[in-house]
Amino acid sequence: MKKIVLSAFLLLSIFSNEALAEPESRIIIDVRTESEWLGGHLQGASHIALSEIKNKIKVFEPNQDAEIMLYCRSGNRSGKAKTILEDMGYTNVKNIGGISSASSAFNIKIIK
Template identity: 40%
Template structure:
């Protein structure tokens, strides 16, 4: 319970520094997987908590949201959940390696 409360508070803080035009990168793996390595720009929201915590990060349902996990499976589930909530610009990037590659390409542009 304390972990979820801290997560909500932390995401509330992050939402104050993320503008509507910024892309949101979300690692939907477990906290342990996230600690073992993640995209620097990513926020960790396990796929089972995406519907509860992403709105705390961004209520803008048109925001660019990029999801990744180990293989793309959990990111696909999270994407479907977000789309059912009305999010319109959600991308399942696939794995961490694929997220790093795409993020790197976007930074160059």
């Protein structure tokens, strides 16, 4: 019985550590305009407007296998940005939709 409890505790510790490390490993990019960004954005996000993403992404994140999560106001522009990055060879790009839904889904605060 002690071995079962110890094993369960060990597994929970491993999964908890992985869950805690996950936010640090993900790259979150807000593709809205600068004025939208200044009005509030997801904590930990970086800003690259959709109109600039093709020119700036390789300097910002040269690793084309990195997990990149994109959002905007509604999910439309982040969908376009996802297509651009995939066309450039990025393999792990996710459109996480609009800022409000992304904030709720990933439990990330919106900050100003």
